[in-house]
Amino acid sequence: MSETSGRWEGRLVAVVIWLIPMVVVVCGAQRWLPPLASEHGAGIDQVLIYLLVTVGGLLVLGHLALGYSLWRFSGQPRVTHRLASPRQERKWALIPNLLMTILGEGGVLVLGLPVWAKFYAASPPDDAVPVEITGEQFAWNVHYPGQDGVFGRTVATLISLNNALGLDPDDPGARDDVVLVNELFLPVNRPARVRLRSKDTLHSFFLPYQRVKQDAVPGMTIELWFVPTETGSYEIACTELCGFGHYQMRGLLQVLSEPEFESRMRELPPFR
């Protein structure tokens, strides 16, 4: 290969390498996240934006440096620097080490941990609206405890076509319970305390606008809580492969004002 052709080829590669971060930044700067509609979601968005900015910046720097090396050194007949001494290498190694420690662990521990702890470890406030959501192929069963605030007992052997959860009719706690399919009502600006269960395969309860995602696991009851901050109707999707109808397992979340929510709860027919 002649030196000139090597040089031009190197410069072509350099330009392409420089184009990559430009495309990444232009695309990444668009608004991709669905509009936010929950309290803790602001923390998740903050972490995402922190990562987009810092990681995007590193990506730009790295590609600029690589492109510059290619532009400057391709096709040059002689090596200009041969070998860094071990001391120099260790000195340079501080850059990636410090950067990733601060940037990566900083993101996890400083920004991420409080949000994570609130979502999972903090116990829900007392005024939280309890609701149990049970996934099945391919629907979401929504179960409210009713006026008494007590979830009725469910027994797997009682499951039938018109008793999808197997609620025990002999349990007094079950009588005023409300069971809906693919319809979830929540009041705005009040915590919702969700108990997630599954009857068959794994499912994952995903509220894109509320930034909620949690697997539903058969045999386990998983609790989480969040605060919806905007009224409106939002979609519920399944994000854990659960069978051939996985892509159709759609539910609807209606976030209502407090009075609307209360009247809706009174209108809904009780279990028995």
Added chain:
Amino acid sequence: MAEMQHAEVMHEPQSFLRRYVFSLDHKVIALQYILTGMGVAVVSGLLVMLIRMQLAWPDAKWPLLESLLPGGFSGGVMKPEFYLALITMHGTLMVFFVISFALVSGFGNYLIPLLIGARDMAFPFLNMMSYWVAVPATLIMLASFFVEGGAAASGWTAYPPLSAVPQAIPGSGLGQTLWLLGMALFIVSFTMGGLNFFVTILNLRTTGMSWMRLPLTIWSLFLATILGLLAFPALTAAAIMLLLDRHGGSSFFLPAGLFFGNKLLPHQGGTPLLWQHLFWFLGHPEVYVLILPALGIAFDVLAPFTRKPIFGYRLTVYSLWAIGFLGMIVWGHHMFVSGMSPFAGEFFSVGTLLITIPSAMVGFNMLASFWGGSIRFTTPMLFATGILTLFGLGGMGGLFLGTATADIFLHDSYFVVGHFHYMIGGVTLFGLFAGLYYWYPKFFGRMLNETLGKIHFWITFVAFYGVFFGMHLLGLGGMPRRYYAFYEYEFLKSLAGHHLYISLSAFVLGAAQLIFLFNFFWSWRTGAKAASNPWNATTLEWTTPSPPPHGNWPGPVPVVYRWPYEYSLPGSALDYTPQTVPEGREAG
């Protein structure tokens, strides 16, 4: 020891069967693995073309395909369960039967003895057995398309209960059983091969080949092997347990109260999370098993085409060790929202972000290796450059997913699909190509066509970004993976259109590989003859004829006097000094 080995392996078998089929020669076994991997890649590549067709034009009718694949289509439209079988098998085949075969078993077999100065592997018979167990594993896996219910359709992760209960999904019939058997056999095969790699690198290095004189390809294969040996057996156990759950009535992964097809199942006491732990105990180290050799190859290709030593050899070795160690203890980052304890989740998150530190070191050293070099853009060099950019973008995506808080939103979205295709799809594929273009002359004694190679690189590189970069953005938009179609959801409607250009890029990416296949087979017969050292490189494989004879060196095995990156040594007439040149003899 060396002399005895010399006498034993120099006796070359003459019959066709012992030479090319049941061969004990590591070079033949290597090519068997690489060719098998390429064959499976064609199948698996065709599967993904079907996947991309469905996503670009959901509900379109394909009567011609229906006549070819009657089980997968109904009324000309692809069935959702067939779509799930396609993604399951595409993932499984690519990870275990293409990249593991070609990159780890293939290159490992070819390069380890040649780069460390051994006449063959430590256990040639075990080596042959490893390949001949891999063949039935592959056949069993492929056969699952032809059984009732079709191939496994529970994803390449095979999460129970979907994979444990036959009535959960059509692919959970015989197809899933074959999948489990195929995987168990794959692990048996890999364990035999891995043990062999480990012992060979440990014991058969030639005189003077100290640890710090090993090329990084060998270091990375050594670590990949250790990871594989430690991590893979967990899945053998899990596969047996799942087989028992499926066919023996046990309940390792199945809790009480499972309700399928209007019937309560008699299982109790198990948990699906156990499978997830066991699977990812294999699954996460597997990522490093695949990616480390690609990184090692990138370094070894960089040095001869920058004509200078790589930057930070020692620190790279330490970083590879660190990545390997940390890679064993972070499997839980696949399970942040699985129902696992949030305290464990945070531990795995902190651990995962620790891996970014040695990974960034490796990337930084690779980047710094370009500095000041006399850079020559051959095809292998282009692919090595590609590895660095893919590793950069893919690694950065890893920061998002490793941060547990961000993963609440990104888990199981297209962001994940984009990310892992950059890493175990892109870095490994480019590593495979960098290695193939670089060592092809050694394999076959002929050069690959450079013009075709460069066309192949450019189309592959641009199309790769076209396919997988946009997936990150779709994931930020909340798009879940493993969806047969996206028209059911309002919030996905505006994003679904992106699948058209992703699919078009994927078709271009697929078609570009035909250029490579043509080049590979055409050059085998008609390529320009390769000298023993066409790239003026320093490592031991270039000190023997191309292709190397049985026993690797016609004379005695070479003796090593220096490290593998001795380029542009001051005061030397040549700009490279092979590892076999003693101190003080550089000028020659």
